[in-house]
Amino acid sequence: MRRKAPKGRETRQRLVTAALSVFHAQGYRGTGLSQLVDASGFPRGSLYFHFPGGKEELAVAAITQAKDEIGAGIDMAFAAAASPAEALSLIADAFARELETSNYARGCPVTTVALEAGEDTPELQAACAASYEDWLARIETRLTAAGFAPERATRLAAFSFSAIEGALILARARRSRGPLDDVAAELSLLLNTEKSS
Amino acid sequence: MRRKAPKGRETRQRLVTAALSVFHAQGYRGTGLSQLVDASGFPRGSLYFHFPGGKEELAVAAITQAKDEIGAGIDMAFAAAASPAEALSLIADAFARELETSNYARGCPVTTVALEAGEDTPELQAACAASYEDWLARIETRLTAAGFAPERATRLAAFSFSAIEGALILARARRSRGPLDDVAAELSLLLNTEKSS
DNA sequence: GAGAATATGTAGACCGATCATCATAATATT
């Protein structure tokens, strides 16, 4: 039995996954350490063994995981869609579904935390910023591949992403996926007309 | 001396103004009661006299004030601008300026609080939603007045506002007003071409 | 494979901060 996989890795992973889930729904400051360890099933001290930096370090790991998961989702959307416009609609739809199934509690996991991260949590702030950059870079790459000029792709990526993120906030407040659908429709209109010109 | 103005009103008002300022920069959960009373200059008990509901009731009052202030700003922007596109640019610019002068700490005061408001603070959630509705209604009215069809105005208002809110988040994370300027430019392009068609 | 060294898991005590409450005092109003 050459168990090459250290048991600690799995513990750490569960800690991160559970933390992401709770942070996603309740935010950073809204979540206590007790909730984090309860959600993971591990005792209090295990958290400080794997994350000596405490709550913030755990949050950074959770945000990084969210970055990877959503980043993969973006790639999948563009791979599955016939056009950039359709891909953005798929992305908006994915967010809308999570919003609905969570009774409008779960918006963008990164944004929820990003707005709470101030000067007292610089690493958390950096992790959130890194997520946005990662996602924007992915969208930009795909837009370029679809034929948009480089500078145009950069701006369109930021514009599209901003619109979806803003719609996510509005949709949560309104308890309706409407804003997300509307934004997806508008973006489709914009991208398709521009491409054909 | 028929002092008809009760002294309590002023105290209450100062409490609200100070609270809005602190909530704007630090969020709801990130702000302690001590900071709120320190910022107002009044002692602890005064807060609970004027706001028996405690922190949440004070936050509701603060968000409502933010709604009125920004709502007035929206009206002013549309009144001062020659076109809806220009008005939206003015609004985005106002947000961008506050972001810059606060070292990227102050985004949209309502959004900062809205994402932290969960099921445990339903009245705060409602106050935030009411703010968004108020702003959207103002934008929609102006778009209709500018010649857009009613249904079109509703969707364009939500789309424009979503884009600006999303850009605000991105701008804060990036510590750059770039996203806001880009969104304003894209929206101008969109609104102007559509109107002339 | 035996024993040492390290890695990981577990439990709880700590101090500080939090929000909310209260009894009391000061001031306005009638």
Added chain:
DNA sequence: AATATTATGATGATCGGTCTACATATTCTC
């Protein structure tokens, strides 16, 4: 003078994140 309004800050119960001390498991060295 009598009553209602407003101001005040000490107080308590609770919960927050961090840390230390100990138990167990895993890996390394010989």
